[in-house]
Amino acid sequence: MTSSLTGTGALAKLALRRDRIMLPAWIYVVVIGVCANAYAFSKLYKTASSRAALVASGESNPALLFLYGRLNGTSVGALTAWRYGVWGALFAALMSVFIVIRHTRADEEAGRLELIGSAAVGRQAPLVSALAVATLANVVLTVVLAVALPLIGLPATGSLALALAIGTCGLAFTGLSAVAAQLTTSARAARGLVFGVLGAAFLARAVGDSAGAGGPAWLTWVLPLGWTETLRPFGGERWWVLALPLAVFAAGTWLAFALAERRDHGAGLLPDRPGRPAASALLSGPFSLAWRLQWPALAGWAAGFAFIFAVSGAAAKGIGSLVGTSSALRDEFARLGGQSAIVNAYLSSLMLLAGLIAAAYGVSAVLRLRTEETDGRADPVLAGSVGRIRWGLSHVLVALAGTALLLAVAGVATGLGYGLRAGDTGGMVARMLGAGLAQLPAALVIVGIAAAAFGMVPRQSVAVGWTAVGLAVLINIFGQVLQISHWVLDVSPFTHAPRLPGGPVSASPVFWLSLVALGLAAVGMATLRRRDIG
Amino acid sequence: MANAIEASGLRKHFGPTRALDGLDLTVRAGEVHAFLGPNGAGKTTTIRVLLGLLRKDGGDVALLGGDPWRDATTLHRRLAYVPGDVTLWPGLTGGEIIDLLARLRGGAADPKRRQDLIERFDLDPAKKARAYSKGNRQKVALIAALASDAELLVLDEPTSGLDPLMEANFRDCVNAERRDGRTVLLSSHILAEAEALADRVTIIRAGRTVETGTLAGMRHLTRTTVDAELDGPVSLDGLPGVHDAVVDGARLRCEVDNAALTEVLRRLSAVGVRTLTCRPPTLEELFLRHYSERPVATVQS
Numbered sequence: 001m002t003s004s005l006t007g008t009g010a011l012a013k014l015a016l017r018r019d020r021i022m023l024p025a026w027i028y029v030v031v032i033g034v035c036a037n038a039y040a041f042s043k044l045y046k047t048a049s050s051r052a053a054l055v056a057s058g059e060s061n062p063a064l065l066f067l068y069g070r071l072n073g074t075s076v077g078a079l080t081a082w083r084y085g086v087w088g089a090l091f092a093a094l095m096s097v098f099i100v101i102r103h104t105r106a107d108e109e110a111g112r113l114e115l116i117g118s119a120a121v122g123r124q125a126p127l128v129s130a131l132a133v134a135t136l137a138n139v140v141l142t143v144v145l146a147v148a149l150p151l152i153g154l155p156a157t158g159s160l161a162l163a164l165a166i167g168t169c170g171l172a173f174t175g176l177s178a179v180a181a182q183l184t185t186s187a188r189a190a191r192g193l194v195f196g197v198l199g200a201a202f203l204a205r206a207v208g209d210s211a212g213a214g215g216p217a218w219l220t221w222v223l224p225l226g227w228t229e230t231l232r233p234f235g236g237e238r239w240w241v242l243a244l245p246l247a248v249f250a251a252g253t254w255l256a257f258a259l260a261e262r263r264d265h266g267a268g269l270l271p272d273r274p275g276r277p278a279a280s281a282l283l284s285g286p287f288s289l290a291w292r293l294q295w296p297a298l299a300g301w302a303a304g305f306a307f308i309f310a311v312s313g314a315a316a317k318g319i320g321s322l323v324g325t326s327s328a329l330r331d332e333f334a335r336l337g338g339q340s341a342i343v344n345a346y347l348s349s350l351m352l353l354a355g356l357i358a359a360a361y362g363v364s365a366v367l368r369l370r371t372e373e374t375d376g377r378a379d380p381v382l383a384g385s386v387g388r389i390r391w392g393l394s395h396v397l398v399a400l401a402g403t404a405l406l407l408a409v410a411g412v413a414t415g416l417g418y419g420l421r422a423g424d425t426g427g428m429v430a431r432m433l434g435a436g437l438a439q440l441p442a443a444l445v446i447v448g449i450a451a452a453a454f455g456m457v458p459r460q461s462v463a464v465g466w467t468a469v470g471l472a473v474l475i476n477i478f479g480q481v482l483q484i485s486h487w488v489l490d491v492s493p494f495t496h497a498p499r500l501p502g503g504p505v506s507a508s509p510v511f512w513l514s515l516v517a518l519g520l521a522a523v524g525m526a527t528l529r530r531r532d533i534g
Numbered sequence: 535m536a537n538a539i540e541a542s543g544l545r546k547h548f549g550p551t552r553a554l555d556g557l558d559l560t561v562r563a564g565e566v567h568a569f570l571g572p573n574g575a576g577k578t579t580t581i582r583v584l585l586g587l588l589r590k591d592g593g594d595v596a597l598l599g600g601d602p603w604r605d606a607t608t609l610h611r612r613l614a615y616v617p618g619d620v621t622l623w624p625g626l627t628g629g630e631i632i633d634l635l636a637r638l639r640g641g642a643a644d645p646k647r648r649q650d651l652i653e654r655f656d657l658d659p660a661k662k663a664r665a666y667s668k669g670n671r672q673k674v675a676l677i678a679a680l681a682s683d684a685e686l687l688v689l690d691e692p693t694s695g696l697d698p699l700m701e702a703n704f705r706d707c708v709n710a711e712r713r714d715g716r717t718v719l720l721s722s723h724i725l726a727e728a729e730a731l732a733d734r735v736t737i738i739r740a741g742r743t744v745e746t747g748t749l750a751g752m753r754h755l756t757r758t759t760v761d762a763e764l765d766g767p768v769s770l771d772g773l774p775g776v777h778d779a780v781v782d783g784a785r786l787r788c789e790v791d792n793a794a795l796t797e798v799l800r801r802l803s804a805v806g807v808r809t810l811t812c813r814p815p816t817l818e819e820l821f822l823r824h825y826s827e828r829p830v831a832t833v834q835s
Contacts, residue, residue: 109624109664185664185665186624186664274627274660274661274662275626275627275629275630275660275661275662276627276629276630276660277627277629277659277660278629278630278632278633278659279629279630279631279632279633279634279637283626283630283633283634283637284634284637285637285638286638289623289634289638292625292626293623293625296625375621376617376619376620376621377621377622377623379582379585379587379615379617380615380617380635380638380675381638382585382586382587382606383585383587383610383613383615383617383688384610384635384637384638384639384640385607385608385610385611385638385639385640386607386610386638387606387607530589531589532587532588532589533582533587533588534582534587534588
């Protein structure tokens, strides 16, 4: 082993130690997502004819092609690969970005690599160990998927192809992240760079898939995410396609090492732009500071919401015919209010999803307080003439406004997406805006729990906040499928939010949920006033 | 009001760890007061109590005549603080942070003073904070504090990241603050800094004050280091007030209580003195003695 690699093993062990919860969680989410879908398809669409009908309606719906990609057959395996192939690959890519950047540029930016670099550790060891951990994670993911899918009853060959499609996409983004980590000086910018490539990859294959005959179908071939489709798992596998992501991985790794050899510690290749030498009049207190720190993230979330919900809203037009092909699903929707209510049920489910994701945003915005506190940046603010409550409220208000904004964006985007295809755009936008905002009080209860935890149990606030989000997702997304007791269902605030459009509107749950959210935030601020900082 | 800071019997514990265990600290208005102790002695904890970031568990504390916990917001208009470990918002520039900190105190930095200090400390205010070294981050916090009109400056190890040139700059600035009648509390474990700057000194260890006063007053309590080359061997055995004597042939090195100096010198001149050095202990030696002689009262539960 050459001296520039000394210490790689120790660093990889350290990285695995730091990621011992995050890594299994990522792998678990992808595996469960794929397997649950495969299982659901095998139960809901038992007969070949019902699947053929589903495929026929799926292929004629551009929005679904946009979201999930092209279908490569009518088997349960092909449907699984269609519904979760691209998305599984997307998750594997995200996992790889987080792992690689976290152990390279983020550590370098924080100064931790400097400490490590001064020990008997080779110059390239941190990069090698980060790549090794990310590769290991993708290999484990591939193996687990390749073993788990046949257990559900899918053919082994197709399962292996789907597992490899997802795992190699993760590897491709491992290589790309390693390059990005050399280019920028901040971890945030490095992640942003790879997310940009990921977004472009999604759009390229989405446009290629949904443009129809005569459209630019070649776009599906350009970037990694599309390769999960062109490999055709369960639909006559083209194994040579696997060479494409592996080539990206190899090229990215090679380029990252070449760049790392040439640059200084802490430096990037893309220059940091200079900023203002003095603060503008707008940056004047804790509230403008909180806004300044949080708006870039909020803008990203809002753009993501606008895109996802516009596409999902547009998909609602074809949802009736899609559901019509499965008798089990038809029964399910009939139970919810008859055939005519299918679109409403779909739209209201979308709004529930928006509420849950917006709550996750709100929790992350409130927990920024905790990061500011533990990183020592709360001290200079509180050592100024700023009271505890004013400081606390500065970020809580950003969380509140951001959550409301995201739900409004989700409503308007869904309304636009659906209205432009189904007609009555203006009316749909107004209806869906109301439906989105109806989720706000429930989302704010979750945000309020994070705020209360920050005041009362600061050390546990991150765990408490995310557990609240996780429980709400578990109860409201999987609760009915798992047929859990309504006592448990009632625990989640989202159970009490109006189910719009289509459901009854009543002021009292909105009022009570708002009151609970307000009370939780007040408890958080009151306890923040009485405790130690740091 | 004579005292800017008055703390007595200050206690603070974190779980089973007693961080402050009856600490006393008095800082007179208009003086530069050095607050000395090794790492973990409780300097930063004391400062965080004074800033109202931590709540004291016992004892009395007054800051600028007020209660640092209850009156934090109003008192903070009159003080400026430089943390020991300066972390800044990575996406903001140094210039933005200097202005922001001034505005958070409820004032605005005097533009001329701000510009002077930026030039003096050689800071690029247009750089994002993530690109700053530790020293440059410290400069940002220092410039913000020095450019303010605060009557009390609380500086927690303010020079730990500065190079010698900037450290000299910093000393000039602190001396200028003293002339302007401002009070400075300067925590440090760099003893030369305290020797060069401080009017009075408080030394703490394990959360307790072990010594407070002027440096001159402390030397009075302590010993003189004697190095001598003699014409022949000398015996100081049994002489009270002589410590750590090392006799190596005709060479002698020892520490002498000031009260015993006369007797020691008489014995040396009886043998015959070739060279003789007597010097007051440096603060380092004072310091070492406080941590080596009296065993630390156990800090654990």
